[in-house]
Amino acid sequence: MSASLPLNLLSLLLLPLLLSGWIQRVKALWSGRRGPPLLQPAYDVARLLRKSPVYSRTTTPLFRIGPWCLLATTLGSAALVPLCGSRSLASFPFDFVWFAYAWGLGRVALMLAALDTGSSFQGMGSAREATFSTLLEPVLFLVAAALCLKSGAHTFDGALRSELLGGAWLLRACAVLALAVMLQVESARMPVDDPSTHLELTMVHEVMVLDHSGPDLAAVQLASAIKLFVGSSLMATLLNPWAASGGPWAAGAQLLLSFAVATAVGTVESLVARLKLRLVPSYIALALASGSVALLLGAWGAAAVP
Amino acid sequence: MSLFQSLRVRRSQGTQYIRDVRSTVPTGFRGLPVIGEAGCGECRGCADACPTAAITVAPVRIDLGRCIFCAQCEEACPADKIRFTSEPKLGAARREDLLIAEGAVEPLRVQASAAFAKLFGRSLKLRQVSAGGCNACELELNAAVNVNFDAQRFGIEWVASPRHADALVLTGPLTQNMKEAVRLAWDAMPEPRFLVAVGACAISGGLYREAEAIDRAFLESVGPALFVPGCPPHPLTFVNALLDFLGIDT
C-alpha cells in the first residue's frame, strides 16, 4: 500500500506517547483517580527537552551517548514492524534477527551508561536487566521462527501478516502470550517491574536511569514508549484478522487492538503485585514454553518449501 | 476469578477524587486565621501564648511561616480578635506575604511565576527531602498524590531521583546531620529548578528555631521560591500553592 508509509510514520510519531498516556489513564481509572491527561507523557518529554542536563563527575562520554543510542536502535527496530496494520517501513529477509540484536545494542548502551556512574544502585539495575533480558532472548526467535515456518515468509513483516496464518489461532495465541511476557520484561511493566516505584531495591529498569537528566532522560522515556508501542503492535498484528489484507479495516483494527493491549497492560499493572525477583526467571520460562508450543505448531503446520 | 472480584471491589469504591481542589474547603481543619478589626487592648496575651513567637502586636500580625496552628492565641485573646477559619489556601511566593494583617479575609494568592508557568505548567516533578522533619509534613505531602487529592491529574508527581526533578520540596527544620544531604540533592538537580519550603519548620525553624542541632545556611544561600505554611499543611494547601504558582487555573 503506498499509503502505508506516511501512516506508519505518523503512528510512530504520535502513538507511543499516547499509548503510555492511555496506560496511565487505565491505571487511574482502576484506582478511582482522575488521572493525568492522555498527553501527559508528551508534556513530560517536552519539559525534559527544555532542561539542561547535569552529569556526574564519575561518568565518561559513554554516559551521554547511551540514551541516544537506545533511542536510535529502538527507532530503527520500529521500522521493521507493521505499525498500522499494513506493511512495515522497511523489511529484508531475516530482519527479526536484526531487530533482536538492535534492541540488544540499545540495552547494552543503557547498561553501560548505568555502570558508568559508579553507583551500586545502577549496577544493581544493570545486573537485573541483563539477566532477565538474556533469559528472554530465545523467546523472540522461537515466536518469529514459528511464524516463518507456518507462513513460509522470512521477513518479520511478511511472517506476521501472512494469509497462511489465517486459521492458526492457537499458534497466534501462544505467540501473543510469549510476546506479552516479552513486552512486560522489555518495557519494564508489571509483574516484572513496577514503573512507578521509588524504592531502588524494587526497581529493575528505573534504577538504571536514576542519574540521567534533561534531554537524555527524555530520550530514555521516549525509547521506552516506542518499545511499548512496538511490542503492542506486534501483538495487535497477530490478533488482527485483517492484517494480511491491509487497508482501512486493518488500520482501524490495529489501532483498537493496540489500545486493547495497552488496556490489558494497565489492568495487569493495577491488579497484580510485582513478582519476587527470584521468580521472574520462572515467569520467563512460561514465555519460553509458550514460544516452544508455537514453534511445534508452526513446524507441523508448515507451508510447503518453495 | 479475581478479575471479577476486583471489578466488584472497584465498583463499590466509586470515584474518590475531589473534583474541584480549588474551591473545596476541608471540614475540621484549622486554616487561615482571620484577625478581626475590633479593638485590641494590647494585653499581649496572644503573643505570650504563641509557642513560636509568630504574633506581633500593635498592630496584631500573625506570621504564618512561624505559626503552628495550635490556636492558643485564639483562646488567649480576651477580645476574640483571632479566629481560625477552614480556608486551606495559605501558600505564598514571598516570605513577606505570609504575614497576616488585621482585616485580611481573602485567601492568600500566590504570585504566579511566568517563567516557571511556561516550563512546568503541564508537567512538574518534585523531589522530597526531609531534613529532620517529624514526618507529619511528609505524610501530608505523600497524601497529595493519593486517590483523594490526585495531584497527578495536573502533571505534578514525586520522582525517585533529584536528577529527574524540577523542584526540591524541603520539610523539617534543616538539621546539621542532613545539611550535606540536602546540598547534594540540590546540586544534583538540573536547571531550571526551584525550592519549595513546606511546613513551619522548613520556613522558619518552627518550634526548633533556636535548637543547637539546626543549620539553616542552605536556605540562606538558596531562597525558596514557594512557601507552604502549616503544621502540617493540608494537602489542599500544598496542591493549591503549586497550582497558583504555575498559573494553572482549572
Next chain:
Amino acid sequence: MSLSIFLLAVPLLALGAVLALVSRSNRASAAIALATQAGAIALVLAGAGRCLLGGGAQELSWPWPPPINTIAFRVDGLGAFFLAWSLPLTWLGTLYALGYLRPYFAQGRHGGTHFALLNLIALSFVLIYSVQNALVFLLGWEIAAVAAWLLVIWDYKSQKIRFAGFNYLVSTHVGLFVLVAAFMLLHSKTGSMDFAAFATFLARPSPTRGTVFLLLGVAFALKSAFFPFHSWLPRAHAAAPAHVSALMSGVIHKAGLFGFLRFTLLMGRPEEWMGWTVLAFGAVSAFSGVLYTSTQRDLKRLLGYSSTENVGIAAMGFGLGYLGWCWGNASLALIGFAGGLLHVFHHALFKCLSFYASGAVYQAAHTVDLERLGGLARRLPRTAALFLLGGLAGSALPPLNGLVSEFILYTGLLSGQAPAPEANVVLVIAAAALAFVGGVSALSTVRAFGVAFLGTPRDASVQVGGEAPAAMLVPMLCHALLVLAGGLFPQLAIELARSSLGLFSFASPEVLAASLAPVGALATASRLLAAALLGLGLACWWKGRAARRSPTWGCGYTAATPRMQYTGSSFSEHLARIFEPYMPVSRRERLPNELFPQSSGQLGSHHADAVERRIFEVLARGEDAISEFAARIPAHSRFAFAAGLFAVIVLGAVASGGWP
C-alpha cells in the same frame, strides 16, 4: 613455480628464528622476526594469492626418503584463506610483543627465544595449511604445540604458570595421540600417508569412516578447545602473556577447525548423524563456554572461555553445512559453511583485539582481576574504547563483524528448509540457543567492560600507569579497523572466503550469491546505524562538554566508598545461581557475627571449571584405587607379582604378534 616461491617461506622463517635466537639485542631479534615474517607473508601471498582470487589449487611434490616417500603440497582455497589471515595476525602479534615485553627487556631478559618461537609458529602454519602428507602435518602440529607451550611459560619463574603450561602441553599431546591414532587407522586401511589416498578411502561410507570421524573430531576439539576438552584453556590463557593468548585463541587453535574442514572436504558427502553430532557439540560448547565467561573474574580467563563459545558457534555452522550437504540442499550447506568460516575469521579479529586490550590493562595496572579494577577508562581511554569495540563485536552486536557471521547462521537455521518438521524444530532450537548465547555474551561484555573500565577504582592499592605504547596500539587499531570494516562491508570477508567455499562439490557462484544475499541488506542497515551512532555520538559529546557536573546521586548517602559499587560477581550472580548445577561455585566466607563487629569480614566466591574439577576427581580416585591395590600386595610376594607381570607382557606380545 609459484608454489616453490610459497615454500621458500619455510626456510626464511626458520632462518629468521635462528638469527633471532642468537642475536644479542632484543630489538634486533624483534626486527629480524618482523622482517622475516613480513617476507614470508609476501612469499605466501605471491604463491597462493592467485588461488585466493579464484584460480585453481596449486600442487607440488617433493620426493623424500622412506618411509615418507613423497611430500605433497597443495594450496587450495581453504589453505590460502587460512594463511591469508593467520600470518598477518601473527605479524601483528609479534609487533605487539615488542611493546608488551619491553618492561621485561628493560630488566635484562633475553627475548630472542620468544621471537624465534613466534617465527616457528608462523612456520607451522605454512606447513599445516599446505601439506598433504599426514606425517608432515603431524610435524607442523607438534611444532605449533611445543612452540606455543614455550611461549606460554614466558613467566616461568612462577610455579602456577609452569603448571598451566604443563597442563597445556599434556592436553595438546593427548590430542596429538588421538590424531596419530586416527592417522594410523587410515594408514592401515589405505597403506599410505597421503591425504589424496585418504580421500579415496573416506569417500565411501564405512564403520571405519565413522570411527575416524569421531577420533578426528576429538583431536580437533582438543586443539580448538571445545567443551568438554577445554580445561587447559583458561589456565593457559591466564598464564600466558597477552599476545600469546591472543595468537593461541585467535590463530593457532583455529588449526583444529582447519583440520576439521580439510577432512570434511576429503570425505565428501557426510552422513546425517555426523551433522547432528557436530551441531549439538557446537551448541553445547557455545552454551557452556559462554556461561563460564559470565562468571570469571580474571579478564584473560574470561576471554579464554569466550573462545570456547565462539568455536562452538563456528562448529554449529559446520554442522549446519553437513546437514545441508547430506540433505542435498546446496544453499543451506553453503550458508552453514560460510557462516562457520567467516565466524572463524571474525573471531580471530575481535578476540585478538580483546586480548591485546587486556594486555594493555595488565601492563598499566599489573592485574587483570576484575574485582580490583575500576574506572580505567579515565586513565586508559584508548584501551577502553578498543576493549569495548572488541567486546561488542564478540557479542554479535550491530554494526560490527560478529553479527555478520551469526546472521548468516541464523538465515540457515531459521529457513525451515530441513526435510522433516522435527529437523526444522531442532534447527530452530539451535537458533534459540544461539540467541541465548548472544545474550549471555552481551552480559559478559557489559560486566567485563563496566566493572573494569567504568565507575571508580575498587582497590586503592592498584597503581595505574600510562596508556599503551605505539607498538601495542598499532596492532589494536589494525584489528579495530578490520572489525569495523567486517561489519560495515561484509562482502570483503565473503570475497576472501569465496575460494574456500568454492571447493565444495555442490557450490556454484549463483548458489553462493543467492544464499548470502540477505547479508547485503544487513550491511545497509549496519551502515545506517553506524552513521546514526556516529552523528549522535559527536553531537552528545559536543553538547555535554559544557554541562554542569555534580557527584553521582547516591540517595544523599555521604559515606559511599568505591567498594560499594557492583562487582563482577554481583553482576552475574543471579544468572550463575540459575545455572549452578553446571557451574559449581565455592564460597569462602568469614562473616562477623557480633552486633558491632570490631574487624572486617571476608567473602569470596570462585567458579571452578567443572570439567577440570571432574578430571582431577577421577584422576584422584583412580590414583587412590591404584595405590590401594598396590598396598594390598604383600611385600614378600613382590617376586611373584613381578613374575606375573612378566607373564602378562609375554602373553600379550605373543597374542598381538598373531594378529595381521
